[in-house]
Amino acid sequence: MTRTSISHGIQIIKRFRWSMAHRLTHGYKGRCASLHGHEYEVGVTVSGTMDEMGLVVDFGDVKRVCGGWIKEHFDHTTAVYEGDKALLDFLVTEEQRHYVLPFNTTAENIAIYLRERLQEALDQALDKELSIIRVTLMETPNSCVETT
Numbered sequence: 001m002t003r004t005s006i007s008h009g010i011q012i013i014k015r016f017r018w019s020m021a022h023r024l025t026h027g028y029k030g031r032c033a034s035l036h037g038h039e040y041e042v043g044v045t046v047s048g049t050m051d052e053m054g055l056v057v058d059f060g061d062v063k064r065v066c067g068g069w070i071k072e073h074f075d076h077t078t079a080v081y082e083g084d085k086a087l088l089d090f091l092v093t094e095e096q097r098h099y100v101l102p103f104n105t106t107a108e109n110i111a112i113y114l115r116e117r118l119q120e121a122l123d124q125a126l127d128k129e130l131s132i133i134r135v136t137l138m139e140t141p142n143s144c145v146e147t148t
């Protein structure tokens with residue numbers, strides 16, 4: 001491999017899974033207005049410069065940082081919109097793990113939010129210039145949103 005050949009754009013993708021409950025609000029009328037859970041799966045695409053070893057970033061570092069954030073904040077929680085007072089009261093009263101979000105807990109909103117939080121986590125934890133250029137969030141095996 002020549003030096004020139006590694007100057008092409010390259011990204012790594014790391015996948016994570018977690019369990020989380022939520023319900024949709026803001027006047028949403030379908031089945032997802034009832035509290036329910038998903039086994040979410042996210043693909044995090046990280047772009048950066050390859051080092052002398054040929055690494056954009058160690059997969060293990062992305063696992064530790066991004067997987068750690070997800071485990072601490074999202075896994076086995078209920079994602080709750082801050083304006084959903086009835087659900088929030090229940091979660092607080094019953095001491096249930098929950099994560100308060102400032103928006104309706106759609107996959108679209110969660111994907112955008114997750115991209116921002118994971119970018120911050122990478123920036124804080126790793127001394128590398130990395131950019132999360134895409135988050136692909138699967139709410140079910142057949143329902144997926146992708147940030148661009």
Ligand SMILES: [Zn+2]
Nearest residue numbers: 022032036038
């Ligand atoms: Zn749902």
